[in-house]
Amino acid sequence: MGGAKTDIKLISKGKRIDGRGFEELRPIKIEAGVLKRADGSCYLEWGKNKVLAAAYGPRECFPKHTQNSYRAKLTYRYNMAPFSTDDRKRPGPDRRSTEISKVSREALEKVVFLEYFPRTAIEVYVEVLQADAGTRCAALTAASVALADAGIPMRDLIVACAAGKVDDEIVLDLCQEEDNYGSADLPIAISPRTGQIHLMQMDGTLTRKEFSTAFEMAQKGCLKVNELQKKALKDKYEKIGEEYGTE
Amino acid sequence: MEQSDIIWEVKKDAIRRMVKSGKRSDGRTGDEYRKIEFIEGYIPKSPGSCLIKMGNTQVLVGVKADVGEPYDDSPGRGNLSTSCELSPLASPDFSVGPPGEMSIEIARVVDRGIRESKMIDMDKLCITEGKEVWTLMVDIHVLDHDGNLTDAASMAAVKALSNAYLPKYEDGKVLYTKQGENVPVKEQPVSCSFVKIDETNILDPVLEEEKVMDAQITIVTTSKGEICAIQKSGSGTYSREEIEGMVDKAIERGKEIRKNYW
Amino acid sequence: MKQIVVPGDKLEGKVDSYVFTDAGNTYSMVLGVFDKGDGVGKLDPLTGKYFPQVDDFVVGVISEIKKGGYVVDINSPYDAFLMSRRIYDEKDIILARVNNVSEVRSVSLTYDKKLFDGEIMEVSPVKVPRVIGKKNSMVDMIKEKTKAEIVVGQNGRIWLKGGDISKAREAIDKIEKEAHTDGLTERINEFLNKVI
Numbered sequence: 001m002g003g004a005k006t007d008i009k010l011i012s013k014g015k016r017i018d019g020r021g022f023e024e025l026r027p028i029k030i031e032a033g034v035l036k037r038a039d040g041s042c043y044l045e046w047g048k049n050k051v052l053a054a055a056y057g058p059r060e061c062f063p064k065h066t067q068n069s070y071r072a073k074l075t076y077r078y079n080m081a082p083f084s085t086d087d088r089k090r091p092g093p094d095r096r097s098t099e100i101s102k103v104s105r106e107a108l109e110k111v112v113f114l115e116y117f118p119r120t121a122i123e124v125y126v127e128v129l130q131a132d133a134g135t136r137c138a139a140l141t142a143a144s145v146a147l148a149d150a151g152i153p154m155r156d157l158i159v160a161c162a163a164g165k166v167d168d169e170i171v172l173d174l175c176q177e178e179d180n181y182g183s184a185d186l187p188i189a190i191s192p193r194t195g196q197i198h199l200m201q202m203d204g205t206l207t208r209k210e211f212s213t214a215f216e217m218a219q220k221g222c223l224k225v226n227e228l229q230k231k232a233l234k235d236k237y238e239k240i241g242e243e244y245g246t247e
Numbered sequence: 248m249e250q251s252d253i254i255w256e257v258k259k260d261a262i263r264r265m266v267k268s269g270k271r272s273d274g275r276t277g278d279e280y281r282k283i284e285f286i287e288g289y290i291p292k293s294p295g296s297c298l299i300k301m302g303n304t305q306v307l308v309g310v311k312a313d314v315g316e317p318y319d320d321s322p323g324r325g326n327l328s329t330s331c332e333l334s335p336l337a338s339p340d341f342s343v344g345p346p347g348e349m350s351i352e353i354a355r356v357v358d359r360g361i362r363e364s365k366m367i368d369m370d371k372l373c374i375t376e377g378k379e380v381w382t383l384m385v386d387i388h389v390l391d392h393d394g395n396l397t398d399a400a401s402m403a404a405v406k407a408l409s410n411a412y413l414p415k416y417e418d419g420k421v422l423y424t425k426q427g428e429n430v431p432v433k434e435q436p437v438s439c440s441f442v443k444i445d446e447t448n449i450l451d452p453v454l455e456e457e458k459v460m461d462a463q464i465t466i467v468t469t470s471k472g473e474i475c476a477i478q479k480s481g482s483g484t485y486s487r488e489e490i491e492g493m494v495d496k497a498i499e500r501g502k503e504i505r506k507n508y509w
Numbered sequence: 510m511k512q513i514v515v516p517g518d519k520l521e522g523k524v525d526s527y528v529f530t531d532a533g534n535t536y537s538m539v540l541g542v543f544d545k546g547d548g549v550g551k552l553d554p555l556t557g558k559y560f561p562q563v564d565d566f567v568v569g570v571i572s573e574i575k576k577g578g579y580v581v582d583i584n585s586p587y588d589a590f591l592m593s594r595r596i597y598d599e600k601d602i603i604l605a606r607v608n609n610v611s612e613v614r615s616v617s618l619t620y621d622k623k624l625f626d627g628e629i630m631e632v633s634p635v636k637v638p639r640v641i642g643k644k645n646s647m648v649d650m651i652k653e654k655t656k657a658e659i660v661v662g663q664n665g666r667i668w669l670k671g672g673d674i675s676k677a678r679e680a681i682d683k684i685e686k687e688a689h690t691d692g693l694t695e696r697i698n699e700f701l702n703k704v705i
Contacts, residue, residue, distance in 0.1 A: 036303040037391055039556075040556065048292065052390060054336035056339055083293040083386050084292075084309075086292065087311075113529075113538060125334065127336055129388070131292075148515055149556060150557070151555070151558065153516065153539050154516040154538065155516065156516055193517045233515050234513045250631075253599065254582060260628070
């Protein structure tokens with residue numbers, strides 16, 4: 001959380017710095033099946049964020065001694081490309097990426113039918129190509145679509161979204177300036193079907209009441225994004241159907 | 248599609264057959280490039296960027312700039328550094344971890360092509376002689392691997408540098424998001440890679456052709472038809488005539504690429 | 510009435526495979542095509558790997574020779590094991606039947622025979638029914654028009670030999686790309702009739 005001081009008015013006349021309303025999402029574009037070699041993939045734009053997710057598996061799990069006789073081993077790697085941030089990020093994992101990878105993997109573990117594929121590995125790789133706050137939510141949202149695109153059985157499409165506090169207002173989906181100068185950020189991931197929370201992190205300061213407001217706002221945001229995930233997957237196959245003959 | 252080594256072994260004969268027949272699996276002759284698409288400015292927040300699609304191969308190059316000290320032996324010149332990441336997104340064979348020999352080789356060959364062709368006017372990157380110069384950082388990010396990563400990376404890097412700006416530098420601080428001068432570009436090299444399969448040399452290999460290759464050669468040329476970088480890799484060998492022949496082809500293809508895309 | 514469904518979508522009616530139940534409701538596990546049908550629904554995944562089922566015929570490649578038999582690559586996350594009186598070398602291509610799949614997904618094969626020479630290619634296993642066609646109609650059409658020998662494994666691996674192999678490969682690639690659309694048989698027929 002930035003919490004830095006600024007003279008910029010982040011909110012003025014009920015509008016945010018990028019013109020959005022308090023409960024308005026940034027524009028989101030989702031495309032499934034964009035890579036040839038990965039088993040499943042998804043390209044996602046969320047505001048100025050650009051992420052690319054790939055899913056592999058189930059496939060043979062190496063090294064063999066890490067195989068689990070009862071279920072597939074799930075790996076999730078969140079990585080930022082060096083040119084994704086304003087000043088160049090050195091290639092390679094840093095502590096922040098490691099933490100994000102861990103909680104994102106944990107968000108998926110109960111959703112993917114790991115128990116159907118003993119001794120195998122299921123791997124998700126997400127690259128952040130351009131970052132503008134909310135990358136972990138964009139990444140996990142894209143990862144779900146990539147897993148579905150790979151045909152990996154799941155109980156639901158996990159979806160993520162954040163809410164936060166900016167200039168004493170609770171707002172949905174912080175952009176970079178709001179993240180830099182705001183006072184709280186609450187990213188969550190849910191299973192829309194059950195309503196269960198699979199990921200939650202928070203930094204900053206929120207009163208008890210503000211927390212509930214932000215929580216509910218983020219949940220609503222998640223449901224809206226979930227509709228876009230579903231559409232992206234269905235569109236991919238309906239488009240081919242249109243070209244050659246309807247189903 | 249992921250395949251084990253033994254499956255590639257089984258498929259090699261079929262690939263060799265197609266290459267020898269002069270009609271490759273995607274219908275191309277041995278001399279043809281795949282269709283190339285460039286999307287410049289793909290990463291708007293980065294001073295320079297370009298996504299290249301070469302058939303199914305996709306490579307994204309980002310260019311960043313920062314201010315630092317010059318090297319002792321070139322106090323009035325800027326710096327260039329190139330790195331390459333073979334993202335696991337791009338292939339089931341790529342794993343996480345520090346750059347291996349393949350990604351290092353690609354980065355260095357691309358770097359050599361840019362440097363030796365004198366593409367960037369390095370003198371113009373000097374801010375204060377002996378103290379402050381611009382360093383250009385070219386980051387190659389491979390997204391989808393269907394062969395010929397070297398040419399794809401090189402061409403995308405050339406395009407990304409050609410549309411890149413230097414950030415503003417004020418009061419000793421780099422304002423990364425403020426646009427300054429354009430990167431001073433004088434030349435645009437073209438990279439041509441061939442693989443040798445049995446006795447046939449083919450341009451712009453797809454992945455399955457690379458899997459059965461005996462050797463590979465990359466030749467980088469300038470707009471004046473000069474050769475500025477070469478890299479032979481793989482354990483197979485070439486005759487002198489073969490190499491001279493490919494150098495001619497590389498110069499010819501260089502002209503074509505410039506005409507169509509530069 | 511067919512519709513495209515995604516993981517977590519609720520399905521009406523009785524469906525057998527690729528579904529799970531929760532609180533009395535049935536949900537899709539995968540991205541697939543759901544046909545409600547009359548009473549009994551059918552859900553076909555649109556993507557995914559091959560998971561061996563008993564009695565499947567598969568085109569495999571001998572990948573390792575072991576003391577008791579052979580390890581066979583069957584284009585699946587799980588390798589298969591073959592005990593056979595026949596002698597095979599590594600890289601031999603065989604046609605075999607899946608005999609058993611254990612709880613830890615060890616697969617055993619039987620009724621093996623060698624496929625001599627020829628080439629192999631893979632398609633997404635979910636597209637195999639389309640490549641074969643109703644009562645073999647599609648694959649027979651390709652065989653007839655290209656004069657190639659073709660064996661299609663349930664595992665998505667296809668063995669081809671002789672005739673106009675390139676044309677047969679192209680036709681199969683085309684089927685894979687357009688698998689879930691209508692009028693496919695017509696278009697493949699047209700493609701095969703084209704003389705280059």
